[in-house]
Amino acid sequence: MTEPYNGIPADELTTATWQKSHFSNPSGNCVELATVPGGGIAVRNSRDPGGPALVYTPDEVAAFIRGAKNGDFDSLIH
Numbered sequence: 001m002t003e004p005y006n007g008i009p010a011d012e013l014t015t016a017t018w019q020k021s022h023f024s025n026p027s028g029n030c031v032e033l034a035t036v037p038g039g040g041i042a043v044r045n046s047r048d049p050g051g052p053a054l055v056y057t058p059d060e061v062a063a064f065i066r067g068a069k070n071g072d073f074d075s076l077i078h
Contacts, residue, residue: 004055005055006054006055008053013053016035016036028046030047041060
């Protein structure tokens with residue numbers, strides 16, 4: 001397997017077990033996350049499972065989750 005990098009086709013992450021939020025809607029409009037070799041966390045769009053995945057560090061994802069819980073991004077949704 002290729003070393004994970006930003007923009008890697010998600011279907012090349014063959015060891016990834018993708019997980020989505022229980023809040024995801026049934027039409028498949030979901031963001032999915034998976035751990036990848038080297039300790040990163042990959043993010044993909046469930047509507048395009050073979051499309052590009054972005055790879056973040058655990059610290060980056062933790063900061064995002066803390067911000068989301070704090071309401072930092074509430075203005076982006078309607």
